[in-house]
Amino acid sequence: MATELAAPQVDRDKVEQGVRLLLEGIGEDPEREGLVGTPDRVARMWEEFIARRQYKCASFSAEEYDEMVLVTLPVYSLCEHHLVPFFGKISVGYIPKDGKVLGLSKICRIVEHFALRPTIQERLTAQVAKRVQEETDAIGVGVIMEATHLCMSMRGVQKPGHVTTTSKMIGAFMEQPETRQELLELIK
Ligand SMILES: [Zn+2]
Numbered sequence: 001m002a003t004e005l006a007a008p009q010v011d012r013d014k015v016e017q018g019v020r021l022l023l024e025g026i027g028e029d030p031e032r033e034g035l036v037g038t039p040d041r042v043a044r045m046w047e048e049f050i051a052r053r054q055y056k057c058a059s060f061s062a063e064e065y066d067e068m069v070l071v072t073l074p075v076y077s078l079c080e081h082h083l084v085p086f087f088g089k090i091s092v093g094y095i096p097k098d099g100k101v102l103g104l105s106k107i108c109r110i111v112e113h114f115a116l117r118p119t120i121q122e123r124l125t126a127q128v129a130k131r132v133q134e135e136t137d138a139i140g141v142g143v144i145m146e147a148t149h150l151c152m153s154m155r156g157v158q159k160p161g162h163v164t165t166t167s168k169m170i171g172a173f174m175e176q177p178e179t180r181q182e183l184l185e186l187i188k
Contacts, residue, residue, distance in 0.1 A: 005113045010051045015043035049078075049116055068095050068179075070186050071107045079151050080118035088147030088163065090115075092128060093183045094138040095172055102136055110135070121147055121166050129168035140172025142183045 016039040023030040023038070030039065070093040079086050092107050102110075114127040129143040144167045153160045172179045 005110070007051050007113075008117070010043070010047040012043040012047060015046050016040060019043070065099055065101060066096055068093055068182065068186070069101055070183070071104055072187070073108055073111055075111055075115050075124075075145065075147070077115040077121070077124055077147075078118045079149055080120055082151035082155075083118060084150040084154065086121060086147045086149040086151075086164075088145065090125070090128065090143065090145040091183075091187045092132060092141075092143050093173070093186070094132055094136060094141045095179070097137050097139050100136050100138075102132065106135070107132065121145055121149075121164055125166040126168045129170055133170050138171065140174070140176075140179060141168075141170040142173035142180065143168045144183075144187055 019039040019042045020030045023035060028035060030036070070091060072089055072091040074087070075090045076085060076087045078084070090111055092111070110131050111128055114124050114131070125143050125145045129141045132138065132143070133141045144165065146163050146165045148161070148163055152162055152164075169180060173183060174180075
């Protein structure tokens with residue numbers, strides 16, 4: 001099975017205009033030396049962040065393997081409320097059905113697909129779990145994410161070093177406490 005996860009397109013002109021307005025709005029001169037190239041650079045950064053991640057997702061069979069698969073990855077994303085980063089690690093666990101496993105790089109790409117856009121941690125966690133379930137038809141999927149949100153460190157409650165944990169459990173991880181416990185022990 002190959003499924004396209006298409007990335008949105010970035011309108012660089014619009015991003016540049018927006019960044020120029022933002023700079024003016026915070027009392028900066030967008031024409032001063034350090035800032036003159038900034039709208040263009042920011043637009044290119046967004047393009048790299050958002051648009052350059054088209055790939056195909058393939059699963060392959062490993063018939064002998066029906067134990068839990070657990071992959072833990074670093075993750076960077078962007079808070080959709082404040083447009084600043086949140087980042088940390090995401091652990092993706094699943095129990096294959098009939099040996100149907102995803103390549104590790106595919107899990108990485110699924111995480112990237114949902115992380116490289118403005119979102120919230122709860123949705124990102126749930127989307128990754130649902131997608132892995134769809135790709136593998138797994139007996140169970142459990143995703144746990146721990147992240148620091150710069151919007152909480154830099155402003156608002158200003159709690160540097162805080163960590164927010166979210167989780168999404170599907171199938172066996174939802175229904176069987178001992179299976180969920182096994183996942184939590186492995187992640188520790
Ligand atoms: Zn935020």
